[in-house]
Amino acid sequence: MKVDIKGFTKPLIESLIAVIIGILIGAIILAFSGYNPVEAYSALFDGALGSKYGWAMTLSAATPIMLTALTFGLGAKTGLFNIGGEGTVYFGAIAALILTNIWGNILMGLLGGIIAGIAWMAIPAFLKVFRGVNEVVSTIMLNWVAYFLALYIIIQKIPNPEDPNKTIAIPLSARFPIIIKGTELSWAFAISVIAALVAYYTLWHTTLGYELRVSGYNERAARYAGINPKKAVIWSFILGGIMSGLAGAIEMMGRPPSYAISQGMANIYGYGFDGIGVSLVGRNHPLGIIFSGIFFGMLKAGATAMQIEAGVPLEMVRVVQGIIVVTVAIPGLLDLLKRVVRK
Amino acid sequence: MEEAPIIEMKGIIKIYPDGTKALKGVDFSVKQGEIHGLLGENGAGKTTLMKILSGMLHPTDGKIFVNNNEVRFKTPADALANGIGMVHQHFTLVDVFDGLHNIILGMEGHGLFSKIDVEKAMGKLQKLMDDLNFQVPLDVPVETLPVGVQQRIEILKTLYRDVDVLILDEPTAVLTPIEVKELFDVLKKLKSQGKTIIFISHKLKEVMEITDRVTVLRKGELIGTVNTNETSPKELAKMMVGREVVLRIEKPPKEAETPVLQVQDLWVKGDRSQDAVKGLTFEVKAGEIFGIAGVEGNGQTELIEAISGLRKIEKGKVILNGKNITGRPPKELYDLGVAHIPEDRIHMGLVAEMSVTENSILGLHWRETFRGPIGMLRWNKAKEHAAKIVKDFEVLVPSIEAPVKSLSGGNQQKLIVAREVSKQPEFIIASQPTRGVDVASTEYIRNYLIKLRNENKAVLLVSADLDEVLQLSDRMAIMYEGKFVGIVKPEEVTEEQIGLMMGGIKHES
Numbered sequence: 001m002k003v004d005i006k007g008f009t010k011p012l013i014e015s016l017i018a019v020i021i022g023i024l025i026g027a028i029i030l031a032f033s034g035y036n037p038v039e040a041y042s043a044l045f046d047g048a049l050g051s052k053y054g055w056a057m058t059l060s061a062a063t064p065i066m067l068t069a070l071t072f073g074l075g076a077k078t079g080l081f082n083i084g085g086e087g088t089v090y091f092g093a094i095a096a097l098i099l100t101n102i103w104g105n106i107l108m109g110l111l112g113g114i115i116a117g118i119a120w121m122a123i124p125a126f127l128k129v130f131r132g133v134n135e136v137v138s139t140i141m142l143n144w145v146a147y148f149l150a151l152y153i154i155i156q157k158i159p160n161p162e163d164p165n166k167t168i169a170i171p172l173s174a175r176f177p178i179i180i181k182g183t184e185l186s187w188a189f190a191i192s193v194i195a196a197l198v199a200y201y202t203l204w205h206t207t208l209g210y211e212l213r214v215s216g217y218n219e220r221a222a223r224y225a226g227i228n229p230k231k232a233v234i235w236s237f238i239l240g241g242i243m244s245g246l247a248g249a250i251e252m253m254g255r256p257p258s259y260a261i262s263q264g265m266a267n268i269y270g271y272g273f274d275g276i277g278v279s280l281v282g283r284n285h286p287l288g289i290i291f292s293g294i295f296f297g298m299l300k301a302g303a304t305a306m307q308i309e310a311g312v313p314l315e316m317v318r319v320v321q322g323i324i325v326v327t328v329a330i331p332g333l334l335d336l337l338k339r340v341v342r343k
Numbered sequence: 344m345e346e347a348p349i350i351e352m353k354g355i356i357k358i359y360p361d362g363t364k365a366l367k368g369v370d371f372s373v374k375q376g377e378i379h380g381l382l383g384e385n386g387a388g389k390t391t392l393m394k395i396l397s398g399m400l401h402p403t404d405g406k407i408f409v410n411n412n413e414v415r416f417k418t419p420a421d422a423l424a425n426g427i428g429m430v431h432q433h434f435t436l437v438d439v440f441d442g443l444h445n446i447i448l449g450m451e452g453h454g455l456f457s458k459i460d461v462e463k464a465m466g467k468l469q470k471l472m473d474d475l476n477f478q479v480p481l482d483v484p485v486e487t488l489p490v491g492v493q494q495r496i497e498i499l500k501t502l503y504r505d506v507d508v509l510i511l512d513e514p515t516a517v518l519t520p521i522e523v524k525e526l527f528d529v530l531k532k533l534k535s536q537g538k539t540i541i542f543i544s545h546k547l548k549e550v551m552e553i554t555d556r557v558t559v560l561r562k563g564e565l566i567g568t569v570n571t572n573e574t575s576p577k578e579l580a581k582m583m584v585g586r587e588v589v590l591r592i593e594k595p596p597k598e599a600e601t602p603v604l605q606v607q608d609l610w611v612k613g614d615r616s617q618d619a620v621k622g623l624t625f626e627v628k629a630g631e632i633f634g635i636a637g638v639e640g641n642g643q644t645e646l647i648e649a650i651s652g653l654r655k656i657e658k659g660k661v662i663l664n665g666k667n668i669t670g671r672p673p674k675e676l677y678d679l680g681v682a683h684i685p686e687d688r689i690h691m692g693l694v695a696e697m698s699v700t701e702n703s704i705l706g707l708h709w710r711e712t713f714r715g716p717i718g719m720l721r722w723n724k725a726k727e728h729a730a731k732i733v734k735d736f737e738v739l740v741p742s743i744e745a746p747v748k749s750l751s752g753g754n755q756q757k758l759i760v761a762r763e764v765s766k767q768p769e770f771i772i773a774s775q776p777t778r779g780v781d782v783a784s785t786e787y788i789r790n791y792l793i794k795l796r797n798e799n800k801a802v803l804l805v806s807a808d809l810d811e812v813l814q815l816s817d818r819m820a821i822m823y824e825g826k827f828v829g830i831v832k833p834e835e836v837t838e839e840q841i842g843l844m845m846g847g848i849k850h851e852s
Contacts, residue, residue: 224651
C-alpha cells in the first residue's frame, strides 16, 4: 500500500501549528487564572509521556475516541456531518454487556457492538434517505433519546444485583488481555488502530470507498457517474455506526477496572463528542485520527497529573482541548495569518 | 485630433493568491465616447482587467488614471464615484425583487428609517429609458423576465448611478440574435449620448460590428490595440490565438439510416416543476450528429438529463437500439453503450478535488478491469487508464495525481471527452462540449465528435453556440420553450432564419 506522503505534509503542519497555538492560548488562560503554565504543562506532559505507565494511560484513553472520531471522519469524507457517535457508544456498550453475559467471549461482544451501532445509526440514515431529514438535526436529537433510553436499560434491565450503581460486568472470559500490567492499556487499543487502517483502506482502496468519496465531494457528479447517493449515505452511516458501536463495546471489554457501565454512564459519556474534536484535528483522515487520538489521549491522561502536581482543575484541560479544536477547525484563520505575514 | 484618454491603465499586473498570473503588465487606454472592444480567449485576462477597473479586484501592481488623475479603487463604490460601472456576465440581481428595487438597491438612503423615494427614482429611470428608446417592466420580479430584459435592468442599474464609462462583460453570451441586435442599438444610443463603453467579448463578428477600437489580450499580455475599421476578423483572430487558426472542420458527407436513439412524445418537468420538455419526438441515427440549438433555458438541460437517466420522465419513451430505456438509471445506460459529456463540467462531469486518475474512471469504475478481489479498486489499472487517455487526447496535466481543479478549463473538458470516449460508446451525448474552452481544445473536441460520427456512432449535440451546431450537425433542431421549432439541415437555412427560430418564430419555406 503506497501512501502519498506529499499530500499529508501540509495538513500535518497545519494541525501541528494549531496544536501549538492551542497550547499557547491555553497557557495564557492558565496564567490569567493564577496557575503557572510551565509547571502545569510539564506536569501534563510528564504525566502522560514521561513513563511507561503514562504512555499506557495515554493509549488507553485514546482507544475509544479514535473510534468515535472515525465515525465523524468517515462521515465527513463522504459528505455527512454525523455527530451521532455519542448515542451509538451507549448502545454498543450495552449490547456488548448483554451478549458477553450470554456467550462469554470477545467476538460476540464485538459483534454486539457492531450490530447495535448499525441499528442505531440506521435511524438517522433512513430519516435522511427517505424523509430528507438533515443528519445534524436528527443525530443531535437522537443523542438525547439514546441517553435516556440507555439510562432506562441500565437501571431497569441490566443492573448489577450486588452494586446497584453499576451494570452487570463483562465476564472474565470476554475481557481483552492487558498489555502492561497495572495499567488500563489492553489489546482493545489494537482494535482501534486496526479499525482506522480498515477505514483508510475502505475509503481509498475499494470501489465502495471511491463511490462514497465521490458522493461526499459532489452529489451531482456521483449521480452522473452512476452512483446512487442514497446508497452512499446509508453505507456511510453503517460504517460510522460500526465504529462508535465498537467504541462502546471495547470500552466495556478492554478498560479496567470496571468492565461495566458506572453510575450515570460516567465512564462512557462524552466519547462521541471528543471524537468530533479528534477527527477535526486529524483532518478527518483515518490515519490522521490515529495520531490525533493519541494526542487527545495524552491530554486526558496528563490531566490527572496536572491536577495533582500543579493544582490545575480538570476543566482547564478541557479548555485547552476546546481551543485546539477551534484553531484547527478554522483553516481560514491560518490563511489569514499567512496573508498578514506576507504583507 | 488626438483626444486625451478618459481611462488609462498602466502596467497592470495581477497575481492571484494561488500564484496564477492573470495579467502580466497590461497597458490599456480608452478614449472618451468610444465603444472599445476587449477581445481575447477564455483566460486571457479580459474580465480580470475590467474587474480591476471597476474596483472589484485590486491589482498586484500598476496604475490607473481617470481623466489623467491617478486613482486607487478599494471597492466598486469607489469606481462608481469616478463614473465607472460594470455589467457582469453573471447578473447581480436579486431574483425576487422587481426591477425598480434592484436598481435602487444600495442607493435607497442609509438611515434606519429613511424613506425610499420611489417616485423620484421612477422619474429618473423613465427618463433614462425614454432617452434610450426602450421600456422594461420595473414592477415585476426580475426572475420572471427574459434574460435580455434582465440585462437591460442591469444596464439601467449602472446608468442610474450616473456612470460615464460602462463596462459590459460578454453581454451577448446569453442573448438571441434579435436581442443582440437590440442591445447594439442601445449601445449606439449610449455612444451618441457621449458615454464610453468597454465591450468584452470573444466573438469576432460582434466586435467588428459594434466597436470603434479593439484591444486584444492573450494569456495576460497585451497584444495590441487597433482601429476596428482598419482591421479584419482574420487579423483579430490571429492576434487572439497567436497563430492563424480558422476552425477547420472537415466533414465528409455520410449517409445515416439506422436509428440508435428514438425519443417519443417526451415530457419532462423542470426544477420548478414547470413543463420544461413538451412532447418531443426525434431520433438520432448511427453515423450522424444531431444538433440541438437554441437559447439556453428552453428545456435543453432537462431533455439531456432525462435521456441520460438523471431526471424523471413524466411521459413518453426513450429507446436505445430498440431497447426501452425510459427511466433507467445512468449506470444501466452506460453499460448499454451511452456516454455523456455533461454541460456542467466542474459540478457534474468531474470531482474537482479528486485527482486526474480518480476522475478518469468516474462512471466506469465498476468495470471488470478496475475491480479486484473483495471490492478492491485496482489503482495500478486506473493509473494506466488515466495515463493512456491523457496521452491519447493530449490533455495537459501536471501529473495524473494532480487534482483536476488545477487543470485549465480546456484540459478539464478534454479529460471528460477522453474518459467518455474510452467507454467505447455507441451513443454519445455532448452537451455544451466546448463552452469556456480555448480555441485549440475546441478545434480538437469538435473534430473528435466528427470522428466519432465517421466511425458510425450516434452523436447528440446540444450547444448554445450556434456556429458549433451549424458546423457539426448533419441535422439540427431548434429548441424553444420545450419544443422543436423545426428540424433542418444546416446547409439549407440561413443564420437569420435560425435566429428567428431561436426566437420562437417558425421557419417557413
